[in-house]
Amino acid sequence: MVAAIKQPGWIRGALGAALGAALGFALVIVLREISGLPTFQTEQTGYPHVVVPLVTGPLGFLLGFGCFDYWLRWAVGQPTIPEDHSQHGAHSWKDYFRFNTDHKVIGIQYVVTTFFFFFVGGLMAMLIRAELAQPGTQIVDAATYNSLFSTHAVLMIFVFVIPVFAGLANYVLPLMIGAPDMAFPRLNALSFWMLPIAGLLFIGSFLAPGGAFDTGWTGYAPLSTGAPLGQSFFNLGVQFAGASSIATALNFLVTIITMRAPGMTFWRMPLLVWANLSTSLLVVAATPFIAGVQFMVLFDRALGTQFFEPLGGGDVVSYQHIFWFYSHPAVYIMMLPGFGIISEVISTHARKPIFGYRLMALALIGIVVLSYSVWAHHMFVAGMFSWLRVPMMITTLLIAVPTGIKIFSWLGTLYFGKIHTYSTAMLFALAFIVTFTIGGISGVMLGMVPIDIHVSDTYFIVAHIHFVLFGGSVFTIFAGVYHWFPKMTGRMYDEKLGRVHFWGTLFGTWLTFIPMHWVGMDGMPRRVADYATQFGEWNLLISFGAFILGACQLVFLYNMVVSWRYGPRAEANPWRAKTIEWQVSSPPPVFNFDEIPRVVGGPYEFGVPGARHAIMAGDSAEAPAPAPAQTTTVASP
Amino acid sequence: MMGRLPIAKMLAATIALTVAISAVMLPIDWNGQGASTAAPKIDQLLSVMIVLSAFVFSLVMVMLGYALWKFKAKPGDESDGEPIHGNTRLEIAWTVIPTVIVLFGAGYSWAVLNDIEESTKDSMTVDVFSQQFAWSFGYPGKGNAYSEGELHVPLDRQVHFKMHSLDVIHSFWVPEWRIKKDNVPGITTTAIVTPDKPGAYQLVCTELCGFGHSTMRAKVIVEPPAKFREWVAGLKETVPDAYLETIKQDTETDPIGLGAGGA
Numbered sequence: 001m002v003a004a005i006k007q008p009g010w011i012r013g014a015l016g017a018a019l020g021a022a023l024g025f026a027l028v029i030v031l032r033e034i035s036g037l038p039t040f041q042t043e044q045t046g047y048p049h050v051v052v053p054l055v056t057g058p059l060g061f062l063l064g065f066g067c068f069d070y071w072l073r074w075a076v077g078q079p080t081i082p083e084d085h086s087q088h089g090a091h092s093w094k095d096y097f098r099f100n101t102d103h104k105v106i107g108i109q110y111v112v113t114t115f116f117f118f119f120v121g122g123l124m125a126m127l128i129r130a131e132l133a134q135p136g137t138q139i140v141d142a143a144t145y146n147s148l149f150s151t152h153a154v155l156m157i158f159v160f161v162i163p164v165f166a167g168l169a170n171y172v173l174p175l176m177i178g179a180p181d182m183a184f185p186r187l188n189a190l191s192f193w194m195l196p197i198a199g200l201l202f203i204g205s206f207l208a209p210g211g212a213f214d215t216g217w218t219g220y221a222p223l224s225t226g227a228p229l230g231q232s233f234f235n236l237g238v239q240f241a242g243a244s245s246i247a248t249a250l251n252f253l254v255t256i257i258t259m260r261a262p263g264m265t266f267w268r269m270p271l272l273v274w275a276n277l278s279t280s281l282l283v284v285a286a287t288p289f290i291a292g293v294q295f296m297v298l299f300d301r302a303l304g305t306q307f308f309e310p311l312g313g314g315d316v317v318s319y320q321h322i323f324w325f326y327s328h329p330a331v332y333i334m335m336l337p338g339f340g341i342i343s344e345v346i347s348t349h350a351r352k353p354i355f356g357y358r359l360m361a362l363a364l365i366g367i368v369v370l371s372y373s374v375w376a377h378h379m380f381v382a383g384m385f386s387w388l389r390v391p392m393m394i395t396t397l398l399i400a401v402p403t404g405i406k407i408f409s410w411l412g413t414l415y416f417g418k419i420h421t422y423s424t425a426m427l428f429a430l431a432f433i434v435t436f437t438i439g440g441i442s443g444v445m446l447g448m449v450p451i452d453i454h455v456s457d458t459y460f461i462v463a464h465i466h467f468v469l470f471g472g473s474v475f476t477i478f479a480g481v482y483h484w485f486p487k488m489t490g491r492m493y494d495e496k497l498g499r500v501h502f503w504g505t506l507f508g509t510w511l512t513f514i515p516m517h518w519v520g521m522d523g524m525p526r527r528v529a530d531y532a533t534q535f536g537e538w539n540l541l542i543s544f545g546a547f548i549l550g551a552c553q554l555v556f557l558y559n560m561v562v563s564w565r566y567g568p569r570a571e572a573n574p575w576r577a578k579t580i581e582w583q584v585s586s587p588p589p590v591f592n593f594d595e596i597p598r599v600v601g602g603p604y605e606f607g608v609p610g611a612r613h614a615i616m617a618g619d620s621a622e623a624p625a626p627a628p629a630q631t632t633t634v635a636s637p
Numbered sequence: 638m639m640g641r642l643p644i645a646k647m648l649a650a651t652i653a654l655t656v657a658i659s660a661v662m663l664p665i666d667w668n669g670q671g672a673s674t675a676a677p678k679i680d681q682l683l684s685v686m687i688v689l690s691a692f693v694f695s696l697v698m699v700m701l702g703y704a705l706w707k708f709k710a711k712p713g714d715e716s717d718g719e720p721i722h723g724n725t726r727l728e729i730a731w732t733v734i735p736t737v738i739v740l741f742g743a744g745y746s747w748a749v750l751n752d753i754e755e756s757t758k759d760s761m762t763v764d765v766f767s768q769q770f771a772w773s774f775g776y777p778g779k780g781n782a783y784s785e786g787e788l789h790v791p792l793d794r795q796v797h798f799k800m801h802s803l804d805v806i807h808s809f810w811v812p813e814w815r816i817k818k819d820n821v822p823g824i825t826t827t828a829i830v831t832p833d834k835p836g837a838y839q840l841v842c843t844e845l846c847g848f849g850h851s852t853m854r855a856k857v858i859v860e861p862p863a864k865f866r867e868w869v870a871g872l873k874e875t876v877p878d879a880y881l882e883t884i885k886q887d888t889e890t891d892p893i894g895l896g897a898g899g900a
Contacts, residue, residue: 414701450682
């Protein structure tokens with residue numbers, strides 16, 4: 001027992017959590033006693049004896065679990081425990097529940113954890129659609145309904161879409177650039193373990209008096225500054241998810257910049273690496289804004305600051321400016337890594353080099369730059385200074401240009417290729433092009449101020465964001481999971497079940513989200529627990545589509561779980577791809593490479609005679625020079 | 638490379654598909670009935686965008702469809718595609734043409750925006766008060782006559798709605814007018830509407846404002862000026878002093894011009 005308490009792990013973690021929470025609780029009580037205040041402050045925005053332990057408890061858990069052990073020893077001058085790499089690799093399922101510094105283990109931890117939250121958030125979506133299937137109130141009351149859609153959105157955004165990309169990249173990216181691990185493995189593990197804390201805070205808010213936070217994922221002040229205690233859970237959950245996200249982005253940046261294998265120049269990086277470089281540039285600069293603004297809300301609630309209280313000199317609209325200065329780039333944080341996945345999948349399964357590789361990379365950077373200058377398009381009717389609308393409209397519409405470049409370049413990649421559609425990953429990639437085009441088109445419409453004035457805050461918005469986030473991001477996530485499943489698990493998944501999942505998901509997505517455009521334009525506002533009876537039939541159809549969509553995800557779950565356990569063994573390179581992660585075994589060795597590979601050419605040299613991307617240890621020594629004449633751009637049509 | 642593709646046929650297919658989609662979509666009244674001078678202008682912008690979007694969508698579908706039909710690997714074909722890495726002219730084309738299209742869209746939208754927000758001389762002002770979960774209205778030109786839950790405005794006269802919130806953010810939307818504006822605590826925002834069809838409409842709150850959000854509605858009546866004057870004259874109450882106090886404290890977001898160019 002004593003040994004268990006001394007060892008980092010779950011027992012010490014639980015003890016740390018309990019101690020941390022108790023300390024926070026005691027601190028509040030003691031300070032309030034000293035100040036002569038009533039012991040418990042239970043105004044709905046207050047509850048300091050709950051809010052403070054929500055910070056100290058998780059920190060205690062992280063300390064106890066061992067996230068800071070190495071750094072603490074180093075800081076206090078104790079001999080650090082030498083890294084014997086015993087924390088690397090996973091030999092049994094139990095190893096996934098430990099503080100593990102192996103990027104491959106962390107990648108799987110991320111993907112599994114985030115999919116857990118995907119299913120929880122998905123169940124909430126099913127409840128939402130069940131309630132909305134008919135006008136009137138059937139299943140949940142209006143307040144619970146508001147909590148449900150708020151939590152659904154927050155789970156999907158903060159603990160599914162954003163981190164699942166970090167998880168996939170965690171696994172794949174170091175392998176792709178020929179690195180033995182991420183630049184900061186311990187920081188990497190810490191990043192991961194902050195994530196379940198965020199998710200549990202969001203879900204745990206249902207236990208708070210007054211119910212879960214119910215102000216939407218946007219949490220606009222002053223609705224949020226006056227909301228019940230659950231809102232504070234949201235404010236704090238965002239801090240953990242945000243810190244996790246920022247630390248991972250820093251890790252990616254340093255890894256990509258400093259740990260590329262010899263010969264891996266920027267222009268030889270796979271587009272997935274470019275995509276994560278771009279995403280990380282967004283995360284490190286934008287995420288602090290949402291962290292800051294949620295602290296401001298928390299302080300308004302708990303400490304009586306008046307950032308967003310007009311009577312105290314605060315400014316309500318400024319919340320939205322700060323919030324969207326993060327949350328618009330966040331849309332690209334949720335999309336750019338997916339662009340990277342699509343490039344890998346399409347090039348591999350069309351057996352073709354990416355069409356216009358450099359422009360594809362530059363388009364990513366273009367989106368990064370532009371995405372910082374479009375945030376106020378969420379506020380065309382918010383009462384901000386009206387002159388700001390036109391420049392924001394122009395930048396918003398211009399962002400369609402680099403996005404269009406990507407669509408057309410993927411299409412160009414298909415031409416004169418040998419397109420294989422046996423892989424579910426490729427099916428999702430191709431369907432992504434179609435659904436994302438529709439989402440992009442409605443996005444351009446929303447960018448136009450006069451149209452936006454009419455459809456802003458209606459179901460048209462709900463339709464648009466689900467087309468780009470589900471039809472866009474989630475399709476790319478499925479493509480990525482299917483594509484790298486053999487690499488990550490060493491097993492093949494069942495393509496037949498994959499096809500059922502694919503067609504059901506595609507059909508469900510269209511059936512659910514296309515009619516939402518119509519009811520929105522016709523007058524149905526969003527975020528409503530009830531609606532005018534005229535929209536009843538459409539909503540029944542939408543709910544029907546949503547249930548199909550939901551049911552198909554169970555096929556996916558079954559396929560993943562059963563194939564991971566019983567699927568046929570995967571070869572090293574089942575898709576015959578060129579990038580480095582496919583040149584090592586499936587799953588890769590604990591330290592990725594016996595010898596760091598040497599990169600000698602571009603990542604997508606399909607059909608180029610004699611061309612190679614990388615030379616691995618054990619490859620024959622002679623490195624065939626890539627044929628330069630054929631790797632250059634074709635000059636004329 | 639492109640010489641080997643049936644460009645003319647693909648373009649023809651794209652245009653045919655564009656025409657087909659437009660023919661199905663344009664006759665539909667997507668935004669529902671229009672009842673303000675802004676409505677036909679916004680609806681026309683939408684129609685133009687539907688045609689442009691249909692073109693872009695058709696182009697993508699034809700390009701994708703042709704590729705899947707023509708370049709699908711035969712069973713057992715393990716070979717690679719042709720090592721084509723790009724085409725500078727094509728890449729320039731699909732950068733420049735979309736830029737031109739979206740800039741056209743931006744210019745057109747800007748013109749529509751200026752048009753629908755242009756102020757006329759004989760406009761009247763109505764104060765809109767919102768609170769969880771009810772609307773009320775004041776008529777400053779009529780001795781601050783006050784109406785709860787029912788908004789009357791005269792036909793064919795521009796109305797400047799001055800939006801006030803007494804608690805959290807709400808948003809004023811009459812779908813038939815196509816106009817929406819948030820009511821924000823601490824500031825006064827403005828929406829300009831010229832109703833041009835008499836009738837009864839519904840004012841909908843579109844900003845999440847709490848558990849009663851979906852029930853926050855008010856009745857809107859557009860009627861001939863004489864009838865409107867009669868109705869206002871019949872209002873017994875005046876705007877509560879507390880409300881007038883908040884108007885005084887609030888700052889006006891756009892004190893000078895509402896047009897997109899003004900400020």
